[in-house]
Amino acid sequence: MGVLTYIKDYLGPIWDLLLIGVGAVFNKLYIYIKEFRRRKLVQRRLKQTTELEELNILTLSSANPCFEKSAIETKLTDKELYISFPSELLSKVKENDPGFEVYTNHSFNGKDDFQDLAQRTEISDLVELIEKHRYIVASHFVTMSEGCKFNRSKLGVYNFVSRKSSDEHENPCVKLDLFKTDYFTHRVFRSIYNELKERNHPISKVKTVDELRKYNAFTTSLGINAFIFMESAQGESIIFSRRSVNAAYSENYLKYNSSIMEGVSLTDYDRNDNVVSLRLGLEKGLMEELGVSTAYLTTLNIRDIEFCDFFLERNYFEIGVTASIEISGVFEETIKDLPAKDKELEVDKLIAVQRRKKIIEEFIKNENVYGQAMYTLKMLLARKMIFINLPKKDD
Known part of the structure; x- marks a missing residue:
């Protein structure tokens, strides 16, 4: 035995x-x-930055697979930054938009001369640039060109901090201190940034979070870049949006983008938790860009929402966050043709692309796709163990 x-x-x-x-x-x-092993592979892929540098995008912080709700702190500070709209042109924009919001010059230190910004950024002629570009941008609002149609309040990022947490995976925690601004001010600083970029100024080559803080007057936007993952007639799919000819910046007309690209604003302030809620911002994008009404949102079977990466898009100097939305249901039967408040202004159409590496790579190679959309796509798909190669500039 x-x-x-x-x-x-x-x-x-x-x-x-x-x-x-x-x-x-x-x-x-x-x-x-x-x-x-899966986490280590994904982590290694997320750190491969060569393709991302070609997109001119800098990753500020990534979680694997995603940020816990408690790991993102979004605090609204008492900081404000406003550039006044030229008074002699105000009556003309009011004809197009009676609700056009108007503010007086106001810098982070509470003064109206912007000298604090010139000193902090070490851009010696910044005050002169502000005066020059507020008229350039104001002319776009008068003619309602380059996406300059309405002026409403928005939020910028005054300070961004990322640190490792104490959990076993050492996923990061991030804190964003936000400031109040408006769309006109945002577009003025974008216009100034374009001139500085042409000068080959160091701002266009920011490589660290510490460098980014120096130029926080230019981070007048926090954008949510989200892809929807759901079934379609083709099977498991990713939903792309094609931007409208009425969207901001003429060079981006009819480009393909993530499902939703939504800026965080004061309407996303959650009074219950006393924070600015990224989830509320994402739901606002679902409603305004895709037409998912408040009532429909409660019945739409959203399985999961995840926020995964914070990044700096250096072509426009905007801070963004990647997000994925998992929806149960079939694209053609649920969200494809919903009427939306901002659809005419933002989205031309939605299309489903089968969630297969080869098909996705062919699509982004053959179509005109936003850089931040390709970044978001690459980073989100890596969490799903799909490692796509982005097209080279000379492809």
């Missing part, structure tokens, strides 16, 4: 329980090792 048989007979029923226990331990160990 073998030793194993003897032990089995000796233990009797306990042997069966022992086998079940050992099997459970090995199964858990297998799952742990598999998940550990």
